[in-house]
Amino acid sequence: MNKLFTLTFVMSFIVSMAQTYHFPEESSRHEGTWLQWPHHYQHGVTYLKRVEQTWIDMTKALQTGEKVHIIAYNNEEKNRIVSLLEQNKIPLKNVDFRIYPTDDVWVRDNGPIFVKDSKGNVVIEDWGFNGWGEKFESENCDQIPQRIGKDLGMKVIDLNEEMVNEGGSVETDGNGVLMACKSSVISQKKGAIRNQGITQQEAEEMFETYYGVSKVIWLDGVTGLDVTDMHIDGFMKFVNHNTMITMNEDDLLDLGLSEKDVNTLYTASNTDGKEYKKVYLPATKNKVKTAYGKQLDEKGSYINYYVANTVVLVPNYGDPNDQIANTIIQKQYPGRKVIGIDVRNLYENGGMVHCVTQQQPAGN
Template sequence: MNKLFTLTFVLSFICTMAQTYHFPEESSRHEGTWLQWPHHYQHGTTYRQRVEQTWIDMTKALQSGEKVHIIAYDEDEKKRIVSLLEKNKVPMKNVDFKIYPTDDVWVRDNGPIFVKDSKGNVLIEDWGFNGWGEKFDFENCDEIPKSIGKDLGIKVIDLNEEMVNEGGSVETDGNGVLMACKSSVISQEKGATRNKGITQEEAEEMFETYYGVSKVIWLDGVTGLDVTDMHIDGFMKFANHNTMITMNEDDLLELGLSDKDINTLYTASNVDGKEYKKVYLPATKNKVKTAYGKQLDEKGSYVNYYVANTVVLVPNYGDPNDQIANKIIQDQYPGRKVIGIDVRNLYENGGMVHCVTQQQPEGKLMK
């Protein structure tokens, strides 16, 4: 009897150790989308007023097809946001609120990573977040996954001491492949360090276990070029298991990618060794000018779009190429409606639509 108990315990322990998790592809069915609403406490009222129309537009577009979970800084902000949404005639049936202090809006990077276990149950991975290498305040935002897990009564895997990982730094094809830039994951350069002393092999082991992938494709990326040290979701996205959305060589070079990285990107293959079909989106025709008239130094990317249940939110810039990019993306998602979201003022701060959204997949919550 004791031997049987011991054997059962050992087998149970081995199974627990062998547990891997699956990060569902973005286009799979969502329960809802999480947003961190911009506020004035960190960057002032002018900042908030300039960017929050983007959140109004996203909420309006998303609410008809899934829940919209809005994180408000405090009760006063919640009241203000409700009034703002009602003023803009946004239906509130599928909109709810959580009250947590935040440092900023980038929920893709600091928020919960929702995954499924081998039985299909949904749970949260709480990876470390350190403000993109301690460039900005991060203490409030680092608490968001844990706070959501507590409120939902859902299991949270605490990876804070294991690895810093921003959601926008990785892309997965939903079928075993993950792509990332070394510059925003394992770089040891000052001002870009997420994980001191981490090796490439250690990072790959974490991705294999907690994203459920068997193949990791690395680009070198560039440290210090922008706040994120070149997040992959600015220029590359998997549309499905076999198709990659990216940009042409000239646009990628202008973004700062090396010839080596472009070659790695263009020749990337899936788990079966088959090279991905590539769909090329243009950059904006012109350098982006904010809605309030400030001329920026960069062109805009359309690759940073977000796939929801019934719509695809595409960053738009008031540029001649908006409609061209929208049409190309629409062709990839015939069952969903492409909606252009004006991100001109948000782009001044380095992000677009994908950076400020985070999906919660449909499924039973693991308690």
């Protein structure tokens, strides 16, 4: 009996050690979308007034097809947001609130990564978050996955001591392939370090286990070009395991990618060894000007869109290419309605729609 018990224990331990997880592709069914609502406690009232309309527009579009989980800084903020949504005649039936202090709005990077275990149960992965290499305060935002897991009564896999990982730094095709830039994951350059001393192989092993992929494709990226050190969700997105949506070579080079990275991106292949079909989106025709009139130095990207159950939220800039990009994206998602979201003021702060949304997949 003792030998049988010991064997059973050892086998169950081996199985538990071999547990891998699957990160559902963004276009798979959602239970809901998480948003961290902007507030004045970090960047002031003027900032809040400039960016808040983007969250109103996203909530209005999302609540028609799934839950919208809004993280409010405190109860006072919650009440203010409720009044704001009611003023905009947005139904609250599919909207709920969680009260957690946050440092900022970028829930894609600091929020929970929802995955499924081998039994199909949805669980939360809580990766480390250090403010994009300790560039900004991150203590409040780093706690968000644990807070959500506790409130939902959902299992949380604590990876804080294992690896820092921002959701916007990786893209998966839902069928075994993950793509990322070294610059925002494993760079050891001062001012950009997420993971001190990590090797490429160690990062790949973590992705294989916790995203459920079998192939990792690395671009070099650019360290120090922006706050994120070049997140991949600004210029490349998988539509499915056969198709990627990206930009033409000139636009990618303008963004700062090297010719080597462009070649790696364009020749990337799926787990069947087939090169991805590519759909090309333009950049904005003009450099972006904020809604309050400030001229920025960069053109805008449309790649940073978000796929929800019934809609696709696409960053728009009041630019002639908005409609062209919306139409191209609409063709990729015929069962969903493309809705342009004005991100001009948010773009000044370094992000677009995908950066401020995080999907929670539906359960079995």
